[in-house]
Amino acid sequence: MNTVPDSPAVPDSLTALAARLRGTLSTDPDVIAAYSTDESVHPGSGDALAVVRAGCVEDVALTMQFARARGIPVVPQGARSGLSGGACAEHGCILLSVASMSRILDIDEANMTVTVEPGIINKDLKDALRPHGLAYPPDPGSVAISSIGGNIATNAGGMCCVKYGVTGEYVRELTVVLADGTVTRLGHRTVKGVAGFDLVSLFTGSEGTLGIIVQAVLKVVALGPDPLTALATFPAVGGAVDTVASYMSTGANPSMLEMMDGLTIALLSEIGDFGFAPDPDADSDVTDAAVGAVLIMQSDSVTAADDTRAFAEVAEAHGAVDVAFADNPADSELLVAARRSVQIANERYAATHGGGQMIDDVCVPRSRLADFCAGVEAIRDDTRTTVALVAHAGDGNVHPSVFYDLSDAASVAAGTDAFDRIMRLGLELGGTITGEHGVGALKASWLPQELDEANRRLHRRIKDAVDPTAILNPGKMLEAL
Incomplete structure (x- = not known):
């Protein structure tokens, strides 16, 4: 049932659009407010005109045709679990949600693919594939709440990237609705296919600025053995980082x-017992950590037992004070549970310390990881901010969380300064401002600093060609180019 009120304030044309949709269109202020933000601190740039909750591909196409004809901006949305403001409202926009389009359309065991709608949640897809002996490897930290469409739009990564890579490596074919409402198919269902430009890769990670993903054919792999896990604790981050470099250099x-650094461990200890015993002589302040750093290593290969032993040897050589092992799936998941709970712990700390949290997403060459961590410590001390550090250490993707008090202008300024300096540090070390969260609104001003002028020009020309009236997700990734 469409929920456009009978009011002169609502254009007749908007009411007419609502009548044509299989899904719903709402101009209710409470509904609009609920859909206007994602999980970032970005508040959006103004009030949206309406929320369209698409029920099918035709709804998306009709909405884009309507918006294109009237010059109305459109912000595509999925689960709105993003951390960079990519799904937040722009003034006068239509918020176009595909979250309800969440079906698995086909599981092709012979060709090792699965065809899905964009709204399906990552973990739900994994669970559906398991009885078929299949797995979808990309495993973002938001696996239980983020949608596949959003994962593709940001080229999401996660904890298993060190072995299995990012989302884009599993996207075979996309069905996309373009800015003018045209529906097109990009890519190939086949293992190999080089006819034409690789437009699937272009649209993957484009954050809704080029088109709206309405269907995807994904590569899947055979479900492997249950992994074995080892957890090593260190007195300081340096020993953990050195262990990463030495262990990965063995092949x-x-x-x-x-x-996870000591502060992260301390925050986790506030929400549950993850086996990190507090120092009885430590100050009661949660930011004083008894453990300096933790490494969690997992192997799902046939040599997993040997892998965990080899990791332990390297960790101990670099000063690990303890190494714990899990030799069954339940114990392995317990060791990983702490890492999966980091954002919950961070949100709790932020809520009780002023409400401000910005999560950086810098990725650096693995050889510069030690320099990056040392630089973050210096930034933290210089800006006098609270910064907790977690990392997909195996691939150099680091997530420093900067906390600050939203009610204190000086604290906000210090937090913003620390966030920006961390991004600058990443670029100086040969890295990138985002490894998996996307540019969105929070980092739009930083993208031109990463790209040279010729690269920026290419981005602008591609955007102009595909979306000449610039209605797709304005104010986000490409805004400052």
């Missing part, structure tokens, strides 16, 4: 290699 191929 190791872990399916997970995650790092």
